Amino acid sequence: MNPQTKKTPMSPLTPEDPLYSIASFCEAQLLLRQELPLTDKNFEELQLMNYLQETPGIEESFTGYVCKRCGNRKNHWFGKIPQKPSPIVYCRKCIEMGRVSSFEALYRWTGPQTQSPRIENPCHWDGRLTKFQRNCSQRILEAMTTREPLLVWAVCGAGKTEMLFEGLTAAISRGDRICLATPRADVVRELVPRFHRAFPEVTISALYGGSEEKMEGAQFIIATTHQLLRYEEAFDVMIIDEVDAFPYHADQSLSFASERARKPSSSLVYLTATPRKWLKWKAKLKLIPTVFVPARYHGYPLPTPRFVSTYRLSKTLEKDILPPSIRSWIQGKTKQQRRFLLFTPTIEIAHKLAKITKIECVDAKDPDRIDKINRYRNGERNALITTTILERGVTFPSIDVAVIDAGHKVFDEAALVQIAGRAGRNADDPDGDVIFFHQGRTNAIIGAKKMISMMNRLARRK
Amino acid sequence: MFCLWCHEEIIPDITWKNVFQFFGKDRKLCEDCQQKLPYIEGPVCPTCSKPTEHGEVCRDCRTWTSHPTLGESLIQNVSVFSYTPFMKDIMAKWKYRGDYELVNMFKAGMEKRFKDNFHKQVLTLVPIPLSKTREQERGFNQAEALAGLLGLPMIHALARVRNEKQAKKSRAERLQSKNPFQLKHRMDTPVLLIDDLYTTGTTLHWAAFLLKSAGCPKVYSFTLIRS
Ligand SMILES: [Zn+2]
Ligand SMILES: [Zn+2]
Ligand SMILES: [Zn+2]
Numbered sequence: 001m002n003p004q005t006k007k008t009p010m011s012p013l014t015p016e017d018p019l020y021s022i023a024s025f026c027e028a029q030l031l032l033r034q035e036l037p038l039t040d041k042n043f044e045e046l047q048l049m050n051y052l053q054e055t056p057g058i059e060e061s062f063t064g065y066v067c068k069r070c071g072n073r074k075n076h077w078f079g080k081i082p083q084k085p086s087p088i089v090y091c092r093k094c095i096e097m098g099r100v101s102s103f104e105a106l107y108r109w110t111g112p113q114t115q116s117p118r119i120e121n122p123c124h125w126d127g128r129l130t131k132f133q134r135n136c137s138q139r140i141l142e143a144m145t146t147r148e149p150l151l152v153w154a155v156c157g158a159g160k161t162e163m164l165f166e167g168l169t170a171a172i173s174r175g176d177r178i179c180l181a182t183p184r185a186d187v188v189r190e191l192v193p194r195f196h197r198a199f200p201e202v203t204i205s206a207l208y209g210g211s212e213e214k215m216e217g218a219q220f221i222i223a224t225t226h227q228l229l230r231y232e233e234a235f236d237v238m239i240i241d242e243v244d245a246f247p248y249h250a251d252q253s254l255s256f257a258s259e260r261a262r263k264p265s266s267s268l269v270y271l272t273a274t275p276r277k278w279l280k281w282k283a284k285l286k287l288i289p290t291v292f293v294p295a296r297y298h299g300y301p302l303p304t305p306r307f308v309s310t311y312r313l314s315k316t317l318e319k320d321i322l323p324p325s326i327r328s329w330i331q332g333k334t335k336q337q338r339r340f341l342l343f344t345p346t347i348e349i350a351h352k353l354a355k356i357t358k359i360e361c362v363d364a365k366d367p368d369r370i371d372k373i374n375r376y377r378n379g380e381r382n383a384l385i386t387t388t389i390l391e392r393g394v395t396f397p398s399i400d401v402a403v404i405d406a407g408h409k410v411f412d413e414a415a416l417v418q419i420a421g422r423a424g425r426n427a428d429d430p431d432g433d434v435i436f437f438h439q440g441r442t443n444a445i446i447g448a449k450k451m452i453s454m455m456n457r458l459a460r461r462k
Numbered sequence: 463m464f465c466l467w468c469h470e471e472i473i474p475d476i477t478w479k480n481v482f483q484f485f486g487k488d489r490k491l492c493e494d495c496q497q498k499l500p501y502i503e504g505p506v507c508p509t510c511s512k513p514t515e516h517g518e519v520c521r522d523c524r525t526w527t528s529h530p531t532l533g534e535s536l537i538q539n540v541s542v543f544s545y546t547p548f549m550k551d552i553m554a555k556w557k558y559r560g561d562y563e564l565v566n567m568f569k570a571g572m573e574k575r576f577k578d579n580f581h582k583q584v585l586t587l588v589p590i591p592l593s594k595t596r597e598q599e600r601g602f603n604q605a606e607a608l609a610g611l612l613g614l615p616m617i618h619a620l621a622r623v624r625n626e627k628q629a630k631k632s633r634a635e636r637l638q639s640k641n642p643f644q645l646k647h648r649m650d651t652p653v654l655l656i657d658d659l660y661t662t663g664t665t666l667h668w669a670a671f672l673l674k675s676a677g678c679p680k681v682y683s684f685t686l687i688r689s
Contacts, residue, residue: 079562083602092563095555098559099561
């Protein structure tokens with residue numbers, strides 16, 4: 001088979017075409033045989049027609065193996081299944097998406113493509129943007145139109161979803177394919193209904209581990225980053241939400257995936273409230289165009305954290321005793337009937353605290369996690385103890401937050417800024433109490449306060 | 463080294479005590495995951511390894527003894543782990559996702575249990591076969607992979623008759639269904655059947671029955687999990 005046949009100029013398929021359904025299902029993706037909804041007969045026919053191209057799942061180079069789906073090159077991430085005459089080599093890194101191996105190839109659609117419908121005036125949102133939001137919205141629109149990259153540095157609670165609407169409206173009326181990638185499934189679930197309400201005629205597909213929903217040829221995909229691993233040159237507009245939450249440096253396969261999933265000429269928009277060092281540097285050196293949104297959508301400043309030094313905090317907790325400063329904070333909140341979140345660095349401390357205070361706790365491994373969060377959200381519970389899983393993305397309208405042992409290494413600067421950003425999200429109650437109980441101020445604690453103060457200063461100045 | 467299950471880096475804590483041991487056999491799991499493996503301890507049914515209060519014979523086994531055809535065929539089943547949610551996750555990834563390498567998670571447990579129960583006997587390992595299609599899909603047979611951990615002579619003495627959908631049948635139906643195996647090799651020395659799960663024991667009893675009726679003197683079974 002000729003590898004040059006990858007992109008054949010052909011007129012786009014219309015929905016009446018018998019090939020439309022399969023083309024829209026698998027175009028711009030790398031799929032396993034079992035992911036293709038095809039009988040053996042149809043599968044062979046499409047291969048003979050050169051509409052379906054087989055590509056090896058694992059390639060061997062002189063430095064070792066490469067997984068063609070997730071980009072993995074690390075030797076310890078490859079497994080071997082003994083088999084005669086030679087073992088099957090498979091990728092352990094992306095195996096949750098189905099096994100790619102030296103015997104299980106990937107397939108890409110090389111037949112005629114489909115075209116997303118061009119919808120005029122798709123946006124039905126009728127809210128108003130603030131001055132800061134309008135400026136940012138304009139920059140996003142320009143970047144999406146000119147296919148430029150853009151970093152949107154917007155504080156927690158800036159209303160970034162709404163700032164995307166203008167740019168997306170233009171993209172949809174051009175017939176662009178759009179992807180919004182976010183690190184967590186919780187965020188996908190929270191965003192999808194909001195975009196559905198804003199763009200009711202647009203086909204939006206939510207993809208995350210465990211979601212079986214896969215719409216043929218959805219124009220707009222909202223996905224966790226792992227789901228991007230199936231795509232290749234698929235999107236005209238790529239939005240990466242909470243870019244700092246991706247362990248990019250630790251996990252290169254995600255940046256590999258987001259690069260491969262977008263078209264060579266496409267717009268890349270990063271959204272973050274707490275950019276990591278490398279991105280801050282890029283912004284500072286003007287290597288990436290950047291727009292700041294220092295104010296929250298309601299115009300009130302971000303709550304500034306208070307620090308309370310708590311001597312022998314972890315030792316005291318270990319003895320099942322609540323340090324007095326924490327106890328009196330909790331009692332005070334209960335008396336004032338304020339709702340609050342208590343963040344702990346580890347699951348063990350979360351459980352310990354729950355035992356002492358009789359407050360419910362959640363962690364990433366908790367099977368009742370979604371129920372517990374809902375009970376807190378709908379007011380059945382006034383307090384919740386949580387690990388960093390609720391640090392970002394999730395919004396509760398009117399709460400106070402405390403961080404227990406804020407100097408612990410899991411609380412880096414970004415995490416602390418994000419946690420502080422959970423408070424005061426509501427326009428009717430914009431001041432929240434944010435308190436860090438610590439056993440010595442770390443750079444992260446000081447840095448977090450600095451960052452919040454800086455954003456508040458910028459918001460006042462403009 | 464990275465933990466085979468959670469991929470956490472394993473930083474060996476080398477002291478004079480374990481320095482030899484460490485270089486002798488490399489660790490596959492981090493401390494946490496190792497701890498979570500549900501190695502069966504305490505009193506169990508002497509016939510099938512199911513945990514029982516005082517180590518008495520369990521109800522399943524009393525039922526088996528009175529089975530008219532299969533009752534006497536299998537002498538004893540020994541299992542290594544119980545079927546906890548953690549174990550279920552591992553099995554799902556190992557068997558259904560096809561992450562073959564995970565078999566090495568079980569090596570230490572399999573070896574220890576084997577040594578404690580069967581070291582005095584000379585046994586030939588016979589893995590329970592998979593159907594051809596299933597084995598091709600998966601790329602491996604899990605029973606054979608487990609048997610391979612023990613480093614003993616192994617003979618593929620059995621084959622599947624046809625693809626039986628065992629899971630969908632009730633216990634009574636399963637008991638009545640015909641023998642799912644056919645004999646490929648007669649065995650005239652004692653056999654240790656190897657499989658991943660002992661649930662009702664039907665599969666293993668049928669296999670044992672077939673081997674014994676063809677002249678095999680003794681049949682035991684060794685399974686990864688007693689569920
Ligand atoms: Zn891979
Ligand atoms: Zn581990
Ligand atoms: Zn028993």
